[in-house]
Amino acid sequence: MISIHAFASIFAIIFFAGAAEAASPLVTYVFGDSLTEVGNNNFLNSLARSDYPWYGLDYNGGQPTGRFTNGRTIGDIISSKLGIPSPPPYLSLSQDDDRLLQGVNYASGGAGILNDTGLYFIQRLSFDDQIQNFNRTKMAIRRKIGDEKANIHCNEALYFIGIGSNDYVNNFLQPFLADGQQYTHDEFLDLLLSTLERQFTRLHQLGARKMVVHGLGPLGCIPSQRVKSRKGQCLKRVNQWVQHFNSKLQTLAITLNKTLPNAHFLFADTYPVVLDLITNPSTYGFKVSNTSCCNVDTSIGGLCLPNSKVCKNRSEYVFWDAFHPSDAANAVLAHKLFSSLFPSSSSSSPTPSPTPSR
Numbered sequence: 637m638i639s640i641h642a643f644a645s646i647f648a649i650i651f652f653a654g655a656a657e658a659a660s661p662l663v664t665y666v667f668g669d670s671l672t673e674v675g676n677n678n679f680l681n682s683l684a685r686s687d688y689p690w691y692g693l694d695y696n697g698g699q700p701t702g703r704f705t706n707g708r709t710i711g712d713i714i715s716s717k718l719g720i721p722s723p724p725p726y727l728s729l730s731q732d733d734d735r736l737l738q739g740v741n742y743a744s745g746g747a748g749i750l751n752d753t754g755l756y757f758i759q760r761l762s763f764d765d766q767i768q769n770f771n772r773t774k775m776a777i778r779r780k781i782g783d784e785k786a787n788i789h790c791n792e793a794l795y796f797i798g799i800g801s802n803d804y805v806n807n808f809l810q811p812f813l814a815d816g817q818q819y820t821h822d823e824f825l826d827l828l829l830s831t832l833e834r835q836f837t838r839l840h841q842l843g844a845r846k847m848v849v850h851g852l853g854p855l856g857c858i859p860s861q862r863v864k865s866r867k868g869q870c871l872k873r874v875n876q877w878v879q880h881f882n883s884k885l886q887t888l889a890i891t892l893n894k895t896l897p898n899a900h901f902l903f904a905d906t907y908p909v910v911l912d913l914i915t916n917p918s919t920y921g922f923k924v925s926n927t928s929c930c931n932v933d934t935s936i937g938g939l940c941l942p943n944s945k946v947c948k949n950r951s952e953y954v955f956w957d958a959f960h961p962s963d964a965a966n967a968v969l970a971h972k973l974f975s976s977l978f979p980s981s982s983s984s985s986p987t988p989s990p991t992p993s994r
Contacts, residue, residue: 662720663739663789665773665844667766668798670745670960672711675702677745679727680759684746689942690930694950694963704745704939705956706929707963711741711796713970726769731776737789740773742766748802749831752815757806763799767838774842790843791898798850800881803828805855805959809874821877829884833892840896847901848977849889851882853910859928860938860958868926870914882907902977909972913954913965920968922954929953929962 666672677685692700694707703709715722723739744761746754751762778786808816808824856874889901917925929947930940938958951964
């Protein structure tokens, strides 16, 4: 079987050759949850939001934007490395906005593969909702430039998809929700993968061809899960479930590359990188990886509230709150991901934060 590095090199050649042939700037469309959201939930009646202090503390201007971290998301940093602006949130754009042609971020905090994931957040954009919004985007683009050019535009764009964490953290692992009681993990996994197959096929029907699909990180090691362990350790069973999901997701990507015409799915396995960052933080310049910089209350959600106490040395913490990496951690992870996707284009070190920790 072809190695991930070899396949990534082929993917990069296909991607950059297509972009050069189109003689236009790179365009990215981003789908996902709070790990990649840039502000869609600001426009929703949602409990999953981060448009308040201390979020955005180390972002440009030091103001909250709806990103669930103190600074940039991995997507922000990848965009910077690609030399393009970070795509704006879909809900911030009108249907006649020319920026629809330059890339859009559809990600929404609390979103999942399944439509019932994150129900207690009230409003959020599930993966199905996000795909429907991309459909609306394509229709708007067709009105602007015509069917043929719109199809070419969508075929040449790059799609980043990172979804599934909430289906565990805010669904299957919650004892008071139905899915954790109704399904065994194998049954739940089959449900997730069959749903994803339908969703990926729908994106392909809408013109998506070059899709980077992110695997899940070691969810058993995030602070919100560690507190369930008596000694604050990683939850082994949760991590085993995540690895099983990632293996099935990679197999699905390989299968769809064979069955969907001109499809180029690339599975990005972020699990080992994130686990190493958590297990060996000092290797990457961090000091704390078992708890968050923001002193959060996991009994009421685990987000960094305005009355929370924030650590002074934010660049020394892997986690910002109970769920999300810090800006400094995102810089390390983005560099690793970019290096694997575009090995000939990556720089030697992570992109520094635009503003220093204060």
